[in-house]
Amino acid sequence: MTESSERDARHKARMARKKALIDEKIAQAQDEYGLLLVHTGNGKGKSSSAFGMVARALGHGMKVGVVQFIKGAASTGEENFFRRFPEEVSYHVMGEGFTWETQDRQRDIEKAQQAWVVARQLLNDPGIGLVVLDELNIALKLGYLELDAVLADIEARPLLQHVVVTGRGALPGLIEAADTVTEMNLVKHAFKAGVKAQQGVEF
Amino acid sequence: MTESSERDARHKARMARKKALIDEKIAQAQDEYGLLLVHTGNGKGKSSSAFGMVARALGHGMKVGVVQFIKGAASTGEENFFRRFPEEVSYHVMGEGFTWETQDRQRDIEKAQQAWVVARQLLNDPGIGLVVLDELNIALKLGYLELDAVLADIEARPLLQHVVVTGRGALPGLIEAADTVTEMNLVKHAFKAGVKAQQGVEF
Numbered sequence: 001m002t003e004s005s006e007r008d009a010r011h012k013a014r015m016a017r018k019k020a021l022i023d024e025k026i027a028q029a030q031d032e033y034g035l036l037l038v039h040t041g042n043g044k045g046k047s048s049s050a051f052g053m054v055a056r057a058l059g060h061g062m063k064v065g066v067v068q069f070i071k072g073a074a075s076t077g078e079e080n081f082f083r084r085f086p087e088e089v090s091y092h093v094m095g096e097g098f099t100w101e102t103q104d105r106q107r108d109i110e111k112a113q114q115a116w117v118v119a120r121q122l123l124n125d126p127g128i129g130l131v132v133l134d135e136l137n138i139a140l141k142l143g144y145l146e147l148d149a150v151l152a153d154i155e156a157r158p159l160l161q162h163v164v165v166t167g168r169g170a171l172p173g174l175i176e177a178a179d180t181v182t183e184m185n186l187v188k189h190a191f192k193a194g195v196k197a198q199q200g201v202e203f
Numbered sequence: 204m205t206e207s208s209e210r211d212a213r214h215k216a217r218m219a220r221k222k223a224l225i226d227e228k229i230a231q232a233q234d235e236y237g238l239l240l241v242h243t244g245n246g247k248g249k250s251s252s253a254f255g256m257v258a259r260a261l262g263h264g265m266k267v268g269v270v271q272f273i274k275g276a277a278s279t280g281e282e283n284f285f286r287r288f289p290e291e292v293s294y295h296v297m298g299e300g301f302t303w304e305t306q307d308r309q310r311d312i313e314k315a316q317q318a319w320v321v322a323r324q325l326l327n328d329p330g331i332g333l334v335v336l337d338e339l340n341i342a343l344k345l346g347y348l349e350l351d352a353v354l355a356d357i358e359a360r361p362l363l364q365h366v367v368v369t370g371r372g373a374l375p376g377l378i379e380a381a382d383t384v385t386e387m388n389l390v391k392h393a394f395k396a397g398v399k400a401q402q403g404v405e406f
Contacts, residue, residue, distance in 0.1 A: 041388070043385040043387075045248055046248075048253075048259070051254075051255035051259070052256075053251050053255075054258070055255070055281050056251070056280030057280065058284045059284030060280045060283070077260065077263045078258050079262065081258045081261045082258065082262075175390065179391075180391060181391040182248050182387055182388065182390060183246065183388045183390050184246075184248065184385055184387055185244075185387075185388055186384075187385060188378065188384040
């Protein structure tokens with residue numbers, strides 16, 4: 001596809017979702033649809049809160065998909081725990097070897113795009129009630145993924161599917177598209193006082 | 204006990220914890236100890252983030268205690284889910300019938316104090332690695348529990364036990380005592396746009 005036909009396809013997908021939302025709304029007259037939530041800011045709890053929502057969703061009998069865009073950024077504790085439920089949680093840790101310092105930007109872009117392929121599969125699966133895109137904001141901020149393409153895929157998801165995007169520095173376009181945005185701000189942190197990272201809390 | 208001998212006992216417990224912390228620090232030279240975390244602010248994610256930490260702690264093989272001070276304030280989803288693991292999670296929903304409007308303040312105080320008895324048992328159990336005190340801030344703010352007594356019990360807990368306190372309007376004295384404080388701020392909320400609460404996300 002050329003770039004412009006790709007853009008048209010995305011626009012079409014977005015409009016189709018908008019129309020489907022409206023049709024669905026009229027049918028249900030209940031405003032029930034999947035939300036797009038963004039957790040951003042410099043404080044703690046962006047990912048933890050998404051994983052709390054995973055527990056909540058599982059408690060409601062939903063299936064959940066998780067893609068971690070930065071390997072090692074989130075806790076191995078959550079991964080260990082939620083991998084206990086392979087029937088209920090589809091858990092993917094991507095982004096291995098992200099340099100963060102863009103020593104090999106092209107390679108990082110490829111890794112991010114591989115992760116997005118996995119994310120898109122989850123976003124296409126109506127059997128999944130909640131998709132967590134952990135640290136996606138970082139990949140977007142670094143320009144490893146194009147916001148427009150990412151938003152089109154998110155907006156084309158099944159009507160009742162919820163999506164949570166985490167990470168510092170959420171792009172304005174993502175905030176605009178989101179239903180709910182929470183900024184986690186640091187008031188006080190033990191690290192600052194020289195306490196080392198604690199297993200079970202920090203990682 | 205008289206009020207002043209009670210205060211002396213609390214002070215003693217607090218000092219004993221401080222001394223134990225220092226002794227432990229010298230022994231380990233690693234600054235490893237249980238943290239007191241506070242999640243406050245008007246945004247979403249205060250409780251979710253605490254429940255994400257529950258998943259993390261379970262992933263590290265810890266046992267966890269949860270006390271919900273306001274019945275119905277937190278999600279039934281998390282409760283459903285974490286009650287699947289009765290060997291690993293000691294889950295207590297208290298505060299049934301909290302009026303919130305203090306129509307029967309004396310009764311509410313009794314309920315809060317019953318909840319604190321349960322919390323104190325968890326805070327005394329060295330087998331528990333993480334204690335979640337969900338919406339405790341509300342009970343403190345309403346004056347249903349005395350901050351000084353609550354802090355003394357928290358500070359007298361086992362050295363390696365982590366505690367998370369959630370709820371709007373954390374009292375300054377609690378913030379001062381905490382190792383880490385995160386304020387969850389609302390940037391944008393679907394509710395404001397007239398979308399009704401969504402199962403699996405909001406409750």
